[in-house]
Amino acid sequence: LFGIGIGARLYHCESVDALLERRFTAALADTGKTQQQLSRMWKGLPEGLQHRFPKPPYYGRSVRSQLYKTFGAHPQSNGTLFRVRAPKALHASVVFFDAQGVETGQVPMGRLADGSWECIAPAIEHGQRYMYRIKGQDGVIRDKLDPFGVATSERPAPNKAPHSLVQDPSRYEWSDRAWLDRREKQAMGSNPVSIYELHIPTWMQQKNAKLSPKDFADQLARYCEDMGYTHVELMGLLEHPFEGSWGYQVTGFFSAFHGMGTLDDVKYLVDTLHHRGIGVLMDWVPAHFATDPFGLGDFDGSNQYQQNWWDHVRSPATSYCRWGTHWFNYSDKATRDFLISSARYWVEELHIDGIRVDALSAILSRHNPSASKTFLRDLNSTLHDNFPGVLTIAEDFTGNWKMTRPLWEGGFGFDYKWHTAWMHFTLGYFSRALEKRKKAYQVIQEAARCDAGQRTVMALSHDEVANMKGTLLNKTPGLETEEERLANLRLLLSYQWMLPGKKLLFMGEDRGASTEWSYRQIIGEGLDWEELMKDPGHRGIGAMVARLNGLYRTVAALHDYDDKPTQMRWLIQDDKNAEVLGYYRTSATHEHLLCLHNFSTTDYAEYIVRIPAQERRAMESFREIF
Numbered sequence: 001l002f003g004i005g006i007g008a009r010l011y012h013c014e015s016v017d018a019l020l021e022r023r024f025t026a027a028l029a030d031t032g033k034t035q036q037q038l039s040r041m042w043k044g045l046p047e048g049l050q051h052r053f054p055k056p057p058y059y060g061r062s063v064r065s066q067l068y069k070t071f072g073a074h075p076q077s078n079g080t081l082f083r084v085r086a087p088k089a090l091h092a093s094v095v096f097f098d099a100q101g102v103e104t105g106q107v108p109m110g111r112l113a114d115g116s117w118e119c120i121a122p123a124i125e126h127g128q129r130y131m132y133r134i135k136g137q138d139g140v141i142r143d144k145l146d147p148f149g150v151a152t153s154e155r156p157a158p159n160k161a162p163h164s165l166v167q168d169p170s171r172y173e174w175s176d177r178a179w180l181d182r183r184e185k186q187a188m189g190s191n192p193v194s195i196y197e198l199h200i201p202t203w204m205q206q207k208n209a210k211l212s213p214k215d216f217a218d219q220l221a222r223y224c225e226d227m228g229y230t231h232v233e234l235m236g237l238l239e240h241p242f243e244g245s246w247g248y249q250v251t252g253f254f255s256a257f258h259g260m261g262t263l264d265d266v267k268y269l270v271d272t273l274h275h276r277g278i279g280v281l282m283d284w285v286p287a288h289f290a291t292d293p294f295g296l297g298d299f300d301g302s303n304q305y306q307q308n309w310w311d312h313v314r315s316p317a318t319s320y321c322r323w324g325t326h327w328f329n330y331s332d333k334a335t336r337d338f339l340i341s342s343a344r345y346w347v348e349e350l351h352i353d354g355i356r357v358d359a360l361s362a363i364l365s366r367h368n369p370s371a372s373k374t375f376l377r378d379l380n381s382t383l384h385d386n387f388p389g390v391l392t393i394a395e396d397f398t399g400n401w402k403m404t405r406p407l408w409e410g411g412f413g414f415d416y417k418w419h420t421a422w423m424h425f426t427l428g429y430f431s432r433a434l435e436k437r438k439k440a441y442q443v444i445q446e447a448a449r450c451d452a453g454q455r456t457v458m459a460l461s462h463d464e465v466a467n468m469k470g471t472l473l474n475k476t477p478g479l480e481t482e483e484e485r486l487a488n489l490r491l492l493l494s495y496q497w498m499l500p501g502k503k504l505l506f507m508g509e510d511r512g513a514s515t516e517w518s519y520r521q522i523i524g525e526g527l528d529w530e531e532l533m534k535d536p537g538h539r540g541i542g543a544m545v546a547r548l549n550g551l552y553r554t555v556a557a558l559h560d561y562d563d564k565p566t567q568m569r570w571l572i573q574d575d576k577n578a579e580v581l582g583y584y585r586t587s588a589t590h591e592h593l594l595c596l597h598n599f600s601t602t603d604y605a606e607y608i609v610r611i612p613a614q615e616r617r618a619m620e621s622f623r624e625i626f
Contacts, residue, residue, distance in 0.1 A: 021049055028058065055408040059374070060381030067341040068254055068349070071116070072148030073130065073166045080124040080166055082107075084132050084146065085334065086300035087115025091135040094121060095143065096128060097163050101156030106133065126171075129153055129163035131294070136301015145251055145294050147305075147338070150345075151263050152239045152255045161294040162241060162251075162258065169349065172267045176274035176351060183279070183353060183389035190588075192559040193391075193416075193502035194549050195281065196229040196510070197461055200236045201243055201259055202517055203507060205526030213261030217269040221276040227510065227542070228549030231279040233356060235462060237266075238285060241292055243521070246462070247283060248358065249290035249325055253342040256350075270351050279353040281391065282346060286339045286375075287359040288325035297326050305335055307367070330363075330371040340379050347387050354391030355383075357414075361397045373412070380413035391415045393457060404455040419456035419501055422447050427464060430492055433478040434601050441576045444599060448499055448568075448581070455563045458496050459504040466518035473512045486512060486537045490544055491597065497548040498585070498595040500561060500568050505545070508532065512541040556587035571609065572596070582609060 024041055039056040074081045082094045095106040109117035109132075131143045145152065149164030156163075203220065204211045211219065224232055236243075237260075239252025247257065256266040270280050289296050289305070296305040306326035329335050346352040357363075357379075366372045383390050394403050394417040405411020425447035429440055465471050472489055479485045489512050497503060508517055511532040520526065532538050552558045561567035571594065572582030579600035585593045594611055598604065 017046060017049060020045055021052070024049075024053065028053075028061075057407070058381075059377040059407055059413075060379075060385060063340050063378050063382050064337040065340050065344045065382045065386075066348075067337060068148050068150075068345045072146055072150065072254070073124075073164070075124065075126075075166065075168055076120075079120040079122040080128075081118065081120050082109065082130075082132075082146075083116055083118040084109070084134075084148075085114075085116045086132075086134050086136075086304070088137040088302045088304065089117065089134050089300040090137060090139070092117040093133045094119060094130055095133045096121075096124075096130050097156075098129070099156065101160040101163075124166055126166060126168050128166040130166065131161070131163055134300055136298065138298075138301040140298075140301060142298065142301075143294060144296075144299060147296060147299070148254050149252060150254050152252050152258045154258050155241070161292075164252075164255070167263050169263070172264045174267070174271060174351065176271050179274040179277075180351065184387075186389060190560050190562055192230055192553045192562070193457070194229050194552060195231045195233050195457070195459075195502065195504040196224050196227065196507065197233040197459075197504055198235065198507040199246060199462060199517065199521070200234055200257060202521050202526050204259070205521075205524070207525060207528075207530070213265035214268065216260075217265075217272040220269070221272045221278060224273070224278050225276045227546050228553060229278060230549075230553070231281050231353070232273060233281040233283065233504065235283045237282045240290065242290070245290075246518075248285055248323070249288075249292075250285050251290045251292055251295040253289075253339070254345050266350060274351070279391075280351070281354040281356055281393070282352050283358055284343060284346070284355040285358045286328065286342075286379075287362045288323060288327050291324065291326055303329060305329065305332075305338070327362075327366070330366060330375045331368045336371070336375045336378065339375070340382050343379060344382060344386070347383060347390055353389075354393065354415075356393040356395060356418075358395050360394045360400075360403070360417075364398060364400070376412045376414075377407055381407060384413065393417065396420065399451075401453060416455045416457045416502060418459045418461070418504075419451055419454075420459075421450040422456070422458055422499075422501070423460065423464065425450065426492070426495070427460075427475065429599075430475050430488070431477075433476065435478075437599060438576065438579055441579055441599075444495075444581065445573060448583075456501040457504050458499060458501040460496065460506060460509060461504060462506045462517065465506055465509060465513075466516055468516070471513045471516055472509045473514055482537055486541060489541060491599065493541075493545060493548065495597050497552055498558070498597075500564070500585070502562060503552065510542060510545040511538045513538075555593060556589065557585040557591050557593040560588040561586065578602075578604070578607065580604075580607065 024045060027038060027041055038058055042050065042053065042056050071083045071085060084092065086092055092109040093106045094109060096104045098104050107119050107121045109119040111117055131145060133141060133143050135141050143161065146164040150169065151165040151167045153163045153165055204216050236247025236257055238247060238250045239255040239257055240247050240250050242249055256263065260266055273280050291297055299305060305328060307329045328339065343355055363372050380392050383392055392414050394414040396403050396417045397420050399421065402411040403417045404414050407413040425443050429437065429443045432440055460472060472492060473485050476488050479488060508527050513532065515528065567586055569584040569586065571584060572580055580596065580598050582594065582596045585595060
């Protein structure tokens with residue numbers, strides 16, 4: 001600014017650059033501005049100003065991402081406000097039930113101009129059971145769970161529907177402020193991420209009894225801390241009525257699984273893990289939802305949430321129909337806002353540190369892929385802009401190179417994607433008999449080289465050790481002794497941990513489980529902790545994983561360039577006869593770590609590798625301690 005004095009008056013004149021900057025800043029705050037308008041304005045900025053603003057397009061600006069503050073059940077001074085969106089419904093009311101599922105009363109709801117319905121019900125207590133009774137446009141009356149319900153009951157009886165529960169969200173007092181502050185400060189760093197994936201109901205189920213929610217939280221936090229994990233990833237956190245779906249047939253996108261206890265129990269779990277320095281990720285399932293009659297399907301007598309039949313048939317994603325679920329309709333902005341609000345709810349209200357977005361292939365293979373892409377970009381923009389340090393991870397089998405690219409480069413903006421190509425090549429190699437591996441040497445090479453342009457998570461997840469695929473311990477045919485199987489598993493896990501990329505391992509596999517978890521779930525048993533914790537061989541696998549986590553977290557060369565696989569420097573990559581791979585990992589301060597993997601059955605008493613004299617050995621997977 002500069003001033004011109006004329007008599008008693010002072011006139012302030014803005015520079016052209018300052019004026020343009022002010023106008024563009026105001027335009028960014030104006031949610032009425034379209035992407036095209038903002039792009040034209042940005043291109044009209046001087047080059048010096050363009051560098052002050054990220055390059056268009058700008059996603060997430062028009063998203064209503066806090067719908068949970070408007071819809072659902074909200075206790076207030078004059079009663080509880082109930083609000084639900086059902087634009088094509090002919091009538092709506094709130095129906096109340098007792099613990100046996102017997103109806104105790106109902107309150108009619110009034111229609112609002114935006115297609116929502118609301119009412120205020122007096123004298124509603126914490127934990128009151130309720131449902132919405134919707135008369136749809138088709139004339140059919142349906143009792144539905146609250147789409148924005150934050151807690152769900154168990155079924156009162158096998159033939160009765162569960163109910164939504166009124167909750168007072170202000171009851172719990174969080175004590176993890178230091179963790180959240182640290183998470184935000186570390187947002188831009190290349191930090192080690194080692195994830196323990198677990199299926200909540202199976203982990204809670206002990207041999208003769210089920211853990212209480214508090215005991216579950218305390219034992220899980222202690223176990224992860226002892227093993228050196230940085231994060232947990234919770235399968236089955238979203239409400240689902242059928243446990244056999246593993247949590248992937250969801251009826252409550254704002255409600256925790258009813259088997260975990262109360263809403264405060266879930267908050268205690270997250271709080272406890274944060275106090276132990278462990279981040280909490282969740283499986284988030286925005287591709288599809290359960291067909292149970294009390295769920296989202298045909299909510300107002302129309303395809304309010306789901307893709308219509310004709311678009312569904314024409315969609316390439318029809319191939320995924322084997323899941324027996326409804327597909328979300330991303331062409332409907334209200335549905336996209338509903339889902340993004342769900343993700344934000346878990347981050348904002350439950351202090352979740354990140355989401356793993358399930359079934360990206362199905363989301364992108366829709367009749368209207370443009371809407372699906374907008375949804376994913378709006379999702380990432382909303383979470384990253386409002387919660388620095390929160391992670392978004394894609395389960396993607398398409399190999400789409402845009403998955404972890406920034407939005408302004410035309411990407412989808414995910415922090416990481418599961419390295420499914422590495423998993424496919426690696427498990428393909430380890431599923432071969434030992435005598436056939438030499439011919440497949442290039443397979444294990446390709447596993448380390450592929451997807452070099454992406455930020456990845458090296459995931460050996462639940463999908464790879466279920467449905468008769470065998471546990472990691474039993475992947476390789478022809479191994480006759482337990483010691484051979486354990487040594488083979490040690491080789492696999494050390495290979496996973498030494499390569500660039502974040503790490504993920506499913507429960508039980510970090511101790512060499514011999515029985516598939518999905519089978520143990522079917523027979524109503526949890527993990528065989530007696531085998532995993534007491535047997536010397538399995539205890540040795542656990543000790544090695546803890547040691548690997550310790551190295552990964554403390555040796556900078558193993559995590560400084562996790563996001564840049566091209567920084568890995570090959571030393572041995574063509575010794576097919578010896579079946580040895582060797583490479584250097586490098587830290588930001590130019591410290592080097594040499595990693596050697598012997599994939600053969602030969603114990604080499606001598607193998608010549610030229611390295612600097614000051615190098616020392618950090619770990620061997622075949623050491624007797626493991």
